[in-house]
Amino acid sequence: MTWPATRMPGFPTHPSPKGSTLTHDTLASLGWDALYRTEFEPYADVAVPGRVVRVDRGAADVLTADNPVRVATDTTDEPLAVGDWVALVATDDRRWTVDTVLPRRGxxxxxxxxxxxxxxxxxxxxxxxxxxxxxxxxxxxxxxxxxxxxxxxxxxxxxxxxxxxxxxxxxxxxxxxxxxxxxxxxxxxxxxxxxxxxxxxxxxxxxxxxxxxxxxxxxxxxxxxxxxxxxxxxxxxxxxxxxxxxxxxxxxxxxxxxxxxxxxxTPGLKGVGLWLGDDGLDRAFADIEELVPHCRFSDCRHETEPGCAVLGAIDAGTLPERRLASWRKLQREAVWIAARTDARLRAEQSKKWRAIHQEVRRSGRIRP
Ligand SMILES: Nc1nc2c(ncn2[C@@H]2O[C@H](COP(=O)(O)OP(=O)(O)OP(=O)(O)O)[C@@H](O)[C@H]2O)c(=O)[nH]1
Ligand SMILES: [Mg+2]
Ligand SMILES: [Zn+2]
Structure with a gap:
């Protein structure tokens, strides 16, 4: 490990690319592995890999095998996130920009x-x-x-x-x-x-x-x-x-x-507005999920149904009633967030299509 534990002020802006002699050991300490290497392969001739350690407005700090560098981010399609692996390319004025963000694993x-x-x-x-x-x-x-x-x-x-x-x-x-x-x-x-x-x-x-x-x-x-x-x-x-x-x-x-x-x-989270998906909920409430297949009816809503394994566990004192209430609350929230996101996505898409149709009507063709 050669990286200092603290961020250094006044980062040099230009690491020297070493091509195939990159010290992958340093990157390995940051989590770089065989799969990232494969994903990076198409860019390897022109780019160096790096990991985003901090994102500010318009710029980000990225650790590479050689140096920490500061890169402009106004050119990236998608906002960078801390923890992203990126391919950096040199610009004409000897600075670095983000060419691509390697697929996020989560x-x-x-x-x-x-x-x-x-x-x-x-x-x-x-x-x-x-x-x-x-x-x-x-x-x-x-x-x-x-x-x-x-x-x-x-x-x-x-x-x-x-x-x-x-x-x-x-x-x-x-x-x-x-x-x-x-x-x-x-x-x-x-x-x-x-x-x-x-x-x-x-x-x-x-x-x-x-x-x-x-x-x-x-x-x-x-x-x-x-x-x-x-x-x-x-x-x-x-x-x-x-x-x-x-x-x-x-x-x-x-x-x-x-x-x-x-x-x-990270800065403190308020809790509201956190993204919740089904997978995470299923695992966080594994104690309830395990009971569900034992309910008599496959579409049991665990409310009043006879032979409900979830209500049975609450009666038997093996599942706190509070857990069922939390599960319901977070499930409702996840559904709401998904629905709201879908609605926004639809609205944005229809706006985009309206703009395209107007453009077609005006010019008689679709601009490239
Ligand atoms: N007694 C005691 N106080 C602690 C301990 N850890 C943190 N504190 C105090 O808790 C307060 C908040 O600590 P921070 O580390 O700033 O909290 P944070 O989670 O980073 O807060 P944000 O950055 O606002 O999200 C400070 O006054 C700390 O001194 C601990 O182990 N024992
Ligand atoms: Mg803090
Ligand atoms: Zn049930």
Whole structure:
């Protein structure tokens, strides 16, 4: 590993392409593997591969095998996301631009904001999502369930991290509550204040792996990231200011950990407007999904039907009623988000076609 753990100010803007002698070891530490190499093959003659570590308005920082570089992004068709693998080409004025974004293996996405049909990508190509849940105030289970679903949806493995464990006398109880709401998901208690539990995270942070921190504002994400970095690299909330409703972290950033692995810190998520797909929901509610095939009727709605295995488990006390309520709520939300996105997509398409028809009528032909 040759990359410094912190971002260097004043990046050189021009790495020297070395063609076939690229030090793929450095890229491997960032997660570059045989499949990416194959996907990059068509560009290999003219381009160098790199990983996006930070995106600003109009520009992004990209790590390449040689140098970190800053690239203009106003030429890319699709907005870049932190974690993207890109092919960079040199321009005439000896700068670099993004030629293509290699296919994303998965991403954390936020549902479309007003006027857009496309989901916004929070971070791409993740192996693990650490869901930061502070011990105080008392965890909101619904939010945790939602983030677990979101993480599964991204193709990554979620891990629930109880942060600020030093603030409660019985973190084990909170861990048990969280575990009940996240079946099949590891739950780890940590304290950045005492460094307690940090070694339990080491197993997830390995060379070549990408780990993303997710959680509401003030959950302790950047503090945890700094503890893992062993440096005060990321800004954290001042302990003296009450900081209510304020986001300390304002941009997403990928940092390379000294012990190996890439860590992405993100600004606090409010939870609403997160993109939810069916796959993520099915996995986050695996305890309910397992029961469904045992319902007497294949179209059981788990409401009043006789022989319903889900209601049976609630009666027997093996499934908390709250889980069924959460599942219903998030399913409704997923349906709503999908419908809204479809409607926007249709509206945009019909607008495009109207414009084309007008153009055809005016000029008698379709412009190339
Ligand atoms: N007691 C205690 N306080 C902590 C711990 N970790 C973080 N904090 C405090 O929690 C506050 C918020 O921490 P941040 O790391 O800035 O939170 P964040 O999740 O990055 O917040 P945003 O960037 O706004 O999303 C700070 O005042 C930290 O000092 C911990 O392990 N124990
Ligand atoms: Mg932060
Ligand atoms: Zn049923």
């Amino acid at each position: 991403a954390i996405r936020r549902a479309a904001v007003t006027g857009e049909s496309q989901a916004q990508v929070v971070a791409a190509n993740l192996d693990v999502v650490l869901i930061a849940v502070p011990a105080i105030p008392e965890p909101r289970i619904g939010m945790v369930e939602r983030m677990v679903a979101l993480a599964w949806d991204s193709g990554a493995t979620p891990v629930v991290v109880l942060t600020k464990a030093d603030l409660v006398s019985d973190p084990e109880t909170v861990v048990a509550d969280l575990a009940a709401s996240a079946p099949g998901v590891d739950v780890v208690a940590v304290s950045a204040a005492t460094d307690g539990g940090l070694d339990a995270l080491a197993g997830y942070l390995q060379d070549g792996r990408t780990v993303c921190l997710l959680g509401r504002s003030g959950a302790g994400k950047s503090t945890l990231a700094n503890a893992l970095l062993g440096a005060e690299h990321l800004a954290t909330r001042d302990i003296r200011s009450d900081g209510k409703g304020r986001h300390t972290t304002t941009h997403r950033e990928l940092v390379v950990l000294p012990g190996g692995g890439c860590l992405i810190d």
